Amino acid sequence: MDEQKEYSFTGRKRIYTDERVIDESNILQVLRDALITHSQNADRIRFLLNYEAGYQPLTREKKVRSDIDIKVCDNVANQITEFKLGYNWGNPIEFVQRSNDHPKGSNKDTEDSAITLLNNMLKCEYKNTKDQELARYIEICGVGYRLIDIKRDCEDGEAVFDISILNPLFAFVVYTNDAYRKPVMACSFRTVENGNSYYTCYTKDTRFEIINAVKIVSREKKDNYMVANQYTELNPLGMIPIIEYNRSADRMGCFERQISDMDNLNILISDFTNDVDQGTQAVWHLNDVELPTDENGDSITPKSNEWLNTQTTRDGKQPFVKPLATEYDYQGMLENIKYRRDVIMQKCSVPLRSEPGGGSTGTAMSMSSGWSDAECSASKEALIIEQSELQALKVILKAIKKSPDVPADSELLKLTASDIEIRFIRNKTYDMATKANAFATYIGHGIHGRDALAMVDATSNIEAVYTNSKDTIEAYQKSIFEKLNNTNNENPPNNDRTLSDNSDQTDNSPILGSNVK
Structure with a gap:
């Protein structure tokens, strides 16, 4: 140890x-x-x-x-x-x-x-x-x-x-x-x-x-x-x-830091398994019992999964036969094993494999199941x-x-480490609705397409997605700028407001405002 x-x-x-x-x-x-x-x-x-x-x-x-x-x-x-x-x-x-x-x-x-x-x-x-x-x-x-x-x-x-x-x-x-x-x-x-x-x-x-x-x-x-x-x-x-x-x-x-915890978990599981086996191969406790004999006159000792026929003794004693076992809280032991295992996973920033109940979604689910901790640990x-x-x-x-095998006019010879960004890719497809809204906001406010994709972090291959969508992103941004500049003598959306808010929701509500009779 x-x-x-x-x-x-x-x-x-x-x-x-x-x-x-x-x-x-x-x-x-x-x-x-x-x-x-x-x-x-x-x-x-x-x-x-x-x-x-x-x-x-x-x-x-x-x-x-x-x-x-x-x-x-x-x-x-x-x-x-x-x-x-x-x-x-x-x-x-x-x-x-x-x-x-x-x-x-x-x-x-x-x-x-x-x-x-x-x-x-x-x-x-x-x-x-x-x-x-x-x-x-x-x-x-x-x-x-x-x-x-x-x-x-x-x-x-x-x-x-x-x-x-x-x-x-x-x-x-x-x-x-x-x-x-x-x-x-x-x-x-x-x-x-x-x-x-x-x-x-x-x-x-x-x-x-x-x-x-x-x-x-x-x-x-x-x-x-x-x-x-x-x-x-x-x-x-x-x-x-x-x-x-x-x-x-x-x-x-x-x-490495949780080796002692994992050793303790192995002991708990081993002791639980041993107790089940000891119950199967129980030592029998007999009191005031006259054991029956076989055809050779030898006493028949009780064994697991076998019947033992006993008779009440003449002096009125009450014999009993039962396995010698310790009272064991099997349910509590199983819960302790699961708890210890979950704590080890939590300490190592490994999320739960099954999502907890309660109806939580989005960020709350990510935090409760450990995925946020896993992402923080991976980023560090x-x-x-x-x-x-x-x-x-x-x-x-x-x-x-x-290398003598690279042509003298190869583009590779002009490449330097400062030209390259190293990007670690992880599965980031959770909470896509929020990321899609954030991406649309960034694009609508003039953020470069490649930078917007990097900021929302929703794809594993930013360069490929941007290359395939470059023309449409730039065309969309151009149309937004034309509206803002009022090039067609048209009022841009929400021109009467400084910031978008919920001020018009009351009038449009079927329950509140002018629509209510």
Whole structure:
């Protein structure tokens, strides 16, 4: 239990170094120091991955009727993780145009813009699928790692870069121990059957291959990589290609804080199941009973679901036979189990799967069932993830510029990170009536169509909806402006009022006002 308490309240530690420049003279010492902290993180990560998979051993000892010891794992951790993966990450992360202007230097008349070409490459590299793999590590472990590199032997129609998701058990990033906390080294490693560990360490300028953290492997010239000297290989990106993702500021998993609550829930369910089983396999309590005998003269002992014939003794005693059991409030126990489960979900910002009764609708229903909390939690997480996603975007654009397979006149070479907005998409189809009215109000008051769609947040693909509706939106706004300018010598609607109100509703009412006789 002490071990699980430690895991419940300790996030993944960042790895720091006092070195400002890492080269062949100090890489081994920096790596050894980093592995000390990483090994502690790896122990916690392994525990969390096993816990989410269902390995949740009970921490209590059953001393009474130890022959009946059923252990049940409800595995709420998996349900929480699956909800987060579906709600927070269920839709692709969009790279869209940041403003209404085309990227600097791009061709405005080109049908396929640079951002469209980039999104097509990301689809070819299966980024959306790999984002789900990355998201699983982020939600469970609190951290995740993505590797981006220039693709070798690129074929036509493929992306010119590689995207790989690294297991956080075998990857880490080292930061400077100052106020800036900039990454200075990243590492990915593997351990083979003979026990040797091979580490690939990246700095901004170089790449090292190290065996067992004690020896740098000599390098030779390879394909697109150039050897700097005997021990180092040039990093053609000029950037650290491994990006670390953090789920939260404390780098904890989505269910990690509630591990003690989930252990308690497993104990409650297990004890309830054991009590039902003990009732089925009851120990019988007999008093003043003369048990009947079989044909061999042996007493017939009572068993569950069997009849026992007894006779009143001659001295007038009243024998009884009943199972030895504890009075149990089954209904109360079931309600307690449900309550504990709902509290865990609430603490993890997971909404109820069934809507409560009472007739509430709209915002009230959203708040009572937990969807508002889920949206707030997802929005907060997206703001933290955005920093790492932007860094990944910068590495991707650098790989495009360094790749020999990109044509010299490609629009992609003119694309910069400042031209792109990263948008996290979630299912926002609730309360559509309010959003539709808000959108109509924004459009009617001259808000740009793309901005109005972003403000109401009612669609998962704002760029596509705006492109398809651009002409009609602009035509509608133009007609509104013509009425406001009174170009046709006609009075605009409600010209006699400064603001729309309910002043005319009394006269139009069939019950009140002038219509009432």
